[in-house]
Every structure is written in structure tokens, then in C-alpha cells.
Amino acid sequence: MIDETHDPSAISWVESANDAETDFPLANLPFGIFRHDFEERPRVGIAIGDRVLDCLSAVQGGLFSGLDPAVRDAMASWTLNPLMALGRHDARDVRRVVHRLLRTDTPEGNRAHAVAADILASTDSIGMRVPAEIGDYTDFYASVFHATNVGSMFRPDNPLLPNYKWMPVGYHGRSSSIVASGTAVRRPRGQTVASPEGPPVVTPSSRMDYELEIGAYVARGNRQGDVIALSHAEEHLFGLCLLNDWSARDLQQWEYQPLGPFLAKNFATTVSPWVVTLDALEPFRVPAFARPAGDPAPLPYLDDAADRTRGGFGITLEVWLRTAAMRAAGLPAECLSRGSFASMYWTLAQMLTHHASGGCNLRPGDLMGSGTVSGPERGTRGCLLELAWRGQSPVTLSTGETRAFLHDGDEVTLRGRCERDGYRGIGFGPCSGELMPPLA
């Protein structure tokens, strides 16, 4: 689906959108939900350079008169759920219309430029929200490198369980505690043990970690009892964000058997507020992960030639850390790791199809996390547990500080970016959160 919206020669009248470095050029046009300083009601926005297209104002100004009325209503809503529910086809229409609105060389662009002050918000005067009412949040575990690394720590004799290469392993997460980038996160207290058999004591977690993930929002859903064929799965995916699955490793290790992580994860999950559509990501396709010789072929419901051809997404993902000492010294954040979403064992389409394969109904706005994105090399590991190998090899920062796990005051920022020759690079914007001290 590479069309005129990916034309690298297109110029926007929003000048910052033409910077080579911006995450939000004309070729991106991610959707989000923002709130003006002066009103309570949230609005749909589309990021363009360092500005935000205020879609309610654009609707009221008649700039979306070319869109279907149902789509216009969705653009005037206060969450992205209505637009997600309409499905990717309608979101593509919006994308094409907005692309023309924001260009210099179209009549629509000239008209919009003339009312720029009415329809553009500055990022200084707005606040970003979690962009959808997330009915259910599911977290997968789709990096075989992460699963193998973490498995070898938690179950040295049995790192990768027999089901791993047969299904995208996932579990249900907590919707209520999903927050938008910029929200501080409190270090949880919980039960921790000195030996595997206990007894536990209740302490603030001393093994706080981030997990670098991609989040995927569901577009149209499926009816309960029905399934979603892999060949149609991507039509049910609206777009992607960055996701930090904050984790308390000491709580996790004691509580996670037999029913999975619970309090170790449910205190907070941070998402980047802009949803980058699959249409924006289309030029950055990469081949699906090459399964090593000897690995089983996916079962038929998780395998089709088209999915292998469509492949994954070549998103470069980074984790940045800024400690309290760095802030005090005026030092910038420091990059801890850099990996690629192309290293995932399972595609998002496979995750979605597996999720619905037993008849579980997915709803517009549901969120799927990919699981920690880790590659084979040390510098590509997407959590501190792996980077510092369970605290055995702490990371040394430029300030001389070391980190086995996170300290209070640490600010973690995830970044994601796609580049390809012949195309404008696009990005996700930051996914940030600062770790706050525990309750007294």
C-alpha cells in the first residue's frame, strides 16, 4: 500500500514537518488524542512536525467535507475507538485527505494553510492522552532472544519451553494502569523472597526494570466465537506505538507461577501517545524473521505465503536513560541499547490471529504488546534484566554511575524510527516515564 502519501518530494506548509530529523513528516501522520490547556474535552489530533492538526477544528471548519460522515464523526470524537472501529480502509481515506491538506502544492493545502491558526495546535499548549479506551490489553513474548535470555535466568534447566516455537505465547495484562508518556510511575511494594521457597517479606521492589516493546491497537474486531484468518489479520490492526512494560523482577519471580505475572506488571504500563498507522509503516517492511534450521514451520493457521511476504517492520528501537544525577548536571540522556523490531520470532499478524483463534473477541482499541524486543547481541537487549544479566554485569554510565536495575529518579525513554533509502524517515515520538520513590 505504498501510494502518494509516501512521496518523499512532498513538501508541507508546516515547515517543521520538512526537517529530515522530525519523527512526524508528511509521510507519517500518526493519530493521537490531545487536550487543549483551555478545555476538558479531548480531541483527535494528527502529528505534523512540531504541531498537531486539531481534527475537531478541521471538521468544524469544513476541511473534512470530502470524508464520509461516519468518518467525520469519528474524527470529531474524544477517543480513537470510533475511527478504529470503522477499520483501516477509512483510516486510509483520512490519511490521504490529511496528506493533501498539509501539502503546499494542492488546493486543499492552500485552503488549510490559510486557516492554520485555527487548526494547528502547538505541542506546548496541549497534553497527550492514552489514545483509546483500551478494553483489553494483552502482552506477548515474541522475541525468541528475550524469551531464551530470561528463561535461562528464571529456569536455568529449561529456558525455552516446548510451546514457544509453536505459538506466540501471550497473557492478559492490566488495562487500567496504562498511562501516556510523561506520566511518573511509582515503584511498587510487594512480596519478595531471599530463597525460592520463601518466606517472603514486603518491601519496595529492588529490581525495577523497563521492557522495550511495540504496542499494536486493534482496528475492527471479531465476534465472539469467530476467528480472524492470518490473511486478513493486518486489516484488523490500526497502528503501532512504543510501550514500556515496567516490571518488578523480584515480585515477578516469586509470584509468577503457576498463573503468570500479576503485581510485577500491573502497577503501570507506559505508551507513546501517537499511533503510527500500518499504512505509514508500509515502506519499511522487512522479511519475516528467518527461523533457524530445525525450528518447526508454523502451523497452517499461523502460516501463509502472503504473511511471509509481507513480513515484519524494520523499526529501529532504542532505550535512553537519564538519571537524577544527569539531570542535576544538565547532561542529556544516554542510549542503553539499540535493536530492531525485525528480530521478532512472530509477526503482529500472527499474534492477532492466534489471539482470536479460539473465538476470543477482539474489540476496537484493544492493545497488544509485542513482548520485549531483544536481538542476539548484548547491545540489542530490550530490558535491564538482560543487559545487566540479572545484576551480574551492571551497566556503567558516562557519569560513572552503574545500573543493575533502575533507581528512583531514573527517566526511561523509548524511541523508535524507520529509515529507508528513497523514503522519508518516520518515527514514533518518545515514550518516557520517570520512576518515583515508593509510598512511605
Place this chain on the structure above:
Amino acid sequence: MIDETHDPSAISWVESANDAETDFPLANLPFGIFRHDFEERPRVGIAIGDRVLDCLSAVQGGLFSGLDPAVRDAMASWTLNPLMALGRHDARDVRRVVHRLLRTDTPEGNRAHAVAADILASTDSIGMRVPAEIGDYTDFYASVFHATNVGSMFRPDNPLLPNYKWMPVGYHGRSSSIVASGTAVRRPRGQTVASPEGPPVVTPSSRMDYELEIGAYVARGNRQGDVIALSHAEEHLFGLCLLNDWSARDLQQWEYQPLGPFLAKNFATTVSPWVVTLDALEPFRVPAFARPAGDPAPLPYLDDAADRTRGGFGITLEVWLRTAAMRAAGLPAECLSRGSFASMYWTLAQMLTHHASGGCNLRPGDLMGSGTVSGPERGTRGCLLELAWRGQSPVTLSTGETRAFLHDGDEVTLRGRCERDGYRGIGFGPCSGELMPPLA
């Protein structure tokens, strides 16, 4: 909180409410959400005998003029979330007002009786809904008998894990697939294995099971990062229902490690539509489960003298099965098991406090499942997996049919009832669902 609403001598002008057998006498007054046949909009209802008090009509008729306007608005809503959000104190006010409205010997009762045709609906002409928008659903595992039985099947060398007696083990479930009693449930397909290492094949589940649970709706929630002290926990619980956590045991065994059950559970969960308030259940308190000698005392955050004194709830719980052959022969359902919620190792208050203990925010309308309610004797086991001991000892029915697991066409009905000398018995109404064949 045993007050005049529990007066066993109170008589209702709704005559069916005075039957000794009804689940819904004046002393119960459970809340639900129903829809009239003639309109789309759901309404708040209160069950009374074989009728339903239509709360929107009662508000419009001025019968709730004694209530605070915010409470009246909540009673005119289309979900129970607003009433739940107000908290138990306001729900108690509603209970007292409705009790007086439905009695024979009060002026309010006389006034309401005169407009009975306007404010009472017959259960024939309405449909019951899931009573709240359930933001998050969490399932616990709080019967030590169930955990020990199932653990011994899935992990013969290690049935009860070391954390079990230290925390109410729980995990996040799926909200989207929660359905109200009466909704048919489709048998899922999924990956199953003949040997623990695989390889898997995709088949309809051949080990379909029910799980008899109590569900608890959250009233007021907590802010993210805050906790809920055990001493206040019950003020955050609105009321209880019956819950069938349908389970595909063959899918579960292959998928559940390391992150817990997923497709084995998320295809459907059935709830009984009436929410029985903790205030209605107050006379049926029983001492908290007596931990066997040698078991650890609960950690301080899960232990206070008042919680031990308040104890659990003496709800008698039954599972009834009606097969297709029974229906064809005009035979009634047959009781498979009868146990008591008093046998649970952890109280609902402990579950709620543990859930929020790391700062996870609970929201009004969130649902917690207790986990399968099983007692020590065979006849008290709350799922077929335990009753038929993993298929080794199939249950024989009066028709001569046997059940190791459920067959298509089997209708499972959960029932719950509280009785105590000197009080009117109350019940939950049925929680039913028929198992349908898998998709072709």
C-alpha cells in the same frame, strides 16, 4: 450491617417475593441491568420475587425523591458503573429506600404498589445484560483444595507452589468475552498435544470444563500508585455474582507456561446477571477459613483482626448439568456437586487488598473471580477436571450417560444460596450456558 432490611417478618406487596423458595425476597434486592423487549436502552433493575423493579421508571415516577440526586442519576443509568463508583454507602441508601418501597406496611410501599404496573417488569419481557462495563477482569485461585487437586495433575511433583499460602494468587483475565447467563458458548479450537513436548495439532478442545466461581464487582476504586488497606477493602466491594470460568483443559496444559492461561480461558466467561450486595449477604457471614496448623500466618497487609472477625460468606454453591439427551427426554438438570464459599483459603477482601498492594488502580465495575470453589470432599469439587479426576473417574448421570469432560449440547447451571435460622434465605439466580459445537 444487619438492619431492618433483613427483618424476616417484612412482607412485600410483590407476592412472589414472599415465597420461601425465591432467590429474591425483600432481604436480597440485587442490582442488575435489563433491557425491555420494546427498547434498545438498558436500564437498572432490582430483582424482587419473579419481578424486576424498573429503576428508570421509578426515578421518573418520583419514587426515589428521597435519594441524593447523584444516586438518582446513577439509578437512571444504563450500567451499574455509576452506582458502583458512588460507593457502598450510597448503594446502602438505595437498598433501604427500595426495601421500604416494596413493603406492604409503609406509606412508600402503598404509593409504589398503586403504580405497580408502571414500575415492575415481568422477567418474560426483558433480557438481562452483563451488569457493568467491566474495565478489567482478574481471576484468583483462592481454594486451596482446588489448587492442590489441579496442581497435582499438572505438576505431580509440585502440586502447591511455595507462594500459595502467602498470597492470593491471581492473574488477569479477558473482559471482552464475559457474557450474561443464557448466552451459548462455542467450543474453541486450539493447539493440543499428545505428549508434553509436542508437537501440537489444532483440534476442537476435547477437554471442555466449567469452573464454579464467585465473582465480585469493585465499587469505588483507588488511584494508581495508592493501595487499599484490608480494613477498608470491603467498602470497595459492591457485590457478588456467580461466575463460570469455562476452561479448555487440553489447550491450557500446553499453553500455560510460563505466562499463565490464555486461549484456554478467554473464549468465554459467564456471569449471573444479578449482583447480590455485600449488605444483603451480611447475615450469612461465617468465620474465615481456619488455616491448618503449620500454615504461615498472613503477612500484615493481608491480616487484621477485623477481617478475621468479618470472615467469609456462607454461600452454598451447586453445579447442575442438563445434557441434550436429558432435554430430549424432558428430564430436569442433575446436580453434580455442592460446596460452600466458606471453604476458600483467602477472603475477597484479601484478594482486593493484594490486587492493589503494588499500586494497581482498581476501577468501579472491575470484576474479580474467586477461582474454582472446591472443598475437601469429592462432592464439593467445583469443576469436572477435579470431579472426574482428569477423566480417570467419569461422572455417571441418571440417564446412564457419563462425563469426563463436557459434551456439545451440555447446559451447565451454577446456583448459589444463603440460608440461616432467623433470616430469609437469599440466592443468586442461575448462571447458565450451553456448550455449542465448534466452528466447522
